[in-house]
Amino acid sequence: MKILCYRELETYQIAFKYQQLVFDLTKEFPKEEMYSLTDQWRRSSRSVGANVAEAWAKRTYIAHFVSKLTDADGELQESKHWRHTAISCKYISSKQDSDLRKEEELIGCKIGGMIKNAESFCKQ
16 A cells, blocks of 8 residues: 555554543643643654654655654653653553553554664655
């Protein structure tokens, strides 16, 4: 199957689902977290998919493609930090934490697979 748009990438779809999970969970956070934890976690979770989309646009050059995917992975790592903060502050439950971890692991594996097989995604 030929992928015509970044929205067709499974990695992007999973990352988008993850950002929406984070958005929904953070709606319940205390108001004093609005401009700190809530904002930071939402931004980093949204940046994962955004960087996958940018990578798709830069696939003419393998190095640019991989660089944007590396940025996506960096944003994923930041999101993991904010999740850890949220569980430590008792803003999310153990079940929510576990569900998010599974999504993060899957996204990380997908990004890693794209990096490893960059040539197959890039324009020739």
